[in-house]
Amino acid sequence: MIRHLASIAEVVDDFDAAVRFYRDVLGLTVEPKPDLNYANVIVGGVLHFAIWRRSHAAQIIFGDEKATERVPLGFTVGFEVDSVQASELQLARSGGAVVQGSHLEPWGQHTSRFTTPSGAICEFSESPWARSLRTQVEANPT
Numbered sequence: 001m002i003r004h005l006a007s008i009a010e011v012v013d014d015f016d017a018a019v020r021f022y023r024d025v026l027g028l029t030v031e032p033k034p035d036l037n038y039a040n041v042i043v044g045g046v047l048h049f050a051i052w053r054r055s056h057a058a059q060i061i062f063g064d065e066k067a068t069e070r071v072p073l074g075f076t077v078g079f080e081v082d083s084v085q086a087s088e089l090q091l092a093r094s095g096g097a098v099v100q101g102s103h104l105e106p107w108g109q110h111t112s113r114f115t116t117p118s119g120a121i122c123e124f125s126e127s128p129w130a131r132s133l134r135t136q137v138e139a140n141p142t
Helices: 015-025 054-062 084-093
Strands: 002-012 029-032 038-042 049-053 074-081 097-104 110-115 121-126
Touching: 002 015, 002 054, 002 121, 015 029, 015 038, 015 049, 049 054, 054 097, 074 084, 084 097, 084 110, 084 121
Parallel strands: 002 049, 074 121
Antiparallel strands: 002 074, 029 038, 038 049, 097 110, 110 121
C-alpha cells in the first residue's frame, strides 16, 4: 500500500516565527508560497518538508479556516501510495478514521487525509512528480 514517506510538514500558528526559525536559526533555505500559508523547507535527503499555517490547513482539510481546533499543532506525515482510493478503502475497512476523502487538490495532487490513534492528521497521496529526491543523498562512511 505505502510506497514511501512522501512529506513531513510542521503545522504552526505563528507562520512567520517558524520561517525565521528554520531559515535564521537552522540555516535552511525556506521558500514561502505567495499566500504565506505554506513554505517549502529544503533539507537534503528529504522528499518534501514544509511549514503549514494551521488556519490554512483547516481550510484545506475541513473547508473552514476557523476549524483550527480540529487541526493539531505539530507534524503531519504524508505517505505516497499507488492508489489513494484503494489505500483509503483499506484504512476504513481496518477501522481507521478518514477525515477527508479521496480528492484532487488545486495543485494537482490526489490526496486523502486520516487521523492516527493519537489524533495526528496524516495523508495518503499520489504525486508522481514527487517520487524522487531533489538532490543526491550521500553518507560519509566514517
